[in-house]
Amino acid sequence: MLGLIDHGVPGWSQPNDGFDYLNSQPSTYEVYFGLGQRLVFLNAFNVFKISLAGLKLGDYLVRTSDATTLNGSFLDVGTGSGAHALFMQKLGKKKIMAIDICGASIDQAKTHEKINFKSGEITFHTSNLFEKVPLQKFQTIVFN
Numbered sequence: 720m721l722g723l724i725d726h727g728v729p730g731w732s733q734p735n736d737g738f739d740y741l742n743s744q745p746s747t748y749e750v751y752f753g754l755g756q757r758l759v760f761l762n763a764f765n766v767f768k769i770s771l772a773g774l775k776l777g778d779y780l781v782r783t784s785d786a787t788t789l790n791g792s793f794l795d796v797g798t799g800s801g802a803h804a805l806f807m808q809k810l811g812k813k814k815i816m817a818i819d820i821c822g823a824s825i826d827q828a829k830t831h832e833k834i835n836f837k838s839g840e841i842t843f844h845t846s847n848l849f850e851k852v853p854l855q856k857f858q859t860i861v862f863n
Contacts, residue, residue: 776803781810804841
């Protein structure tokens with residue numbers, strides 16, 4: 720992805736359609752990570768939305784990913800909505816694991832994978848840090 724020019728700014732889409740986004744919860748929202756990479760997420764009161772730090776991490780991942788990093792394994796610790804695991808799947812990564820201590824977050828992340836990809840490529844675990852992670856090495860581990 721290095722060397723590409725991006726004219727967008729990572730962020731959440733908030734269409735100007737008269738809906739009061741500050742005081743209401745639309746059922747879905749779209750997140751732009753940079754370089755044309757977008758994902759759709761459901762709003763859930765018990766799962767954190769993607770933070771500004773999460774957006775910046777996603778933007779960093781897209782700008783620094785290359786063939787070597789996309790062929791290696793990826794672990795998303797504290798996955799929440801699954802944003803970074805899903806984003807790496809969108810970039811073409813195949814060996815992805817996402818973990819979270821909250822079962823509702825894991826369920827939501829699986830739903831987001833179905834919405835965005837219609838397939839189940841990511842391995843999800845409800846786990847307190849590395850407690851239920853199979854013993855293996857990962858090329859990239861993110862905590863957000």
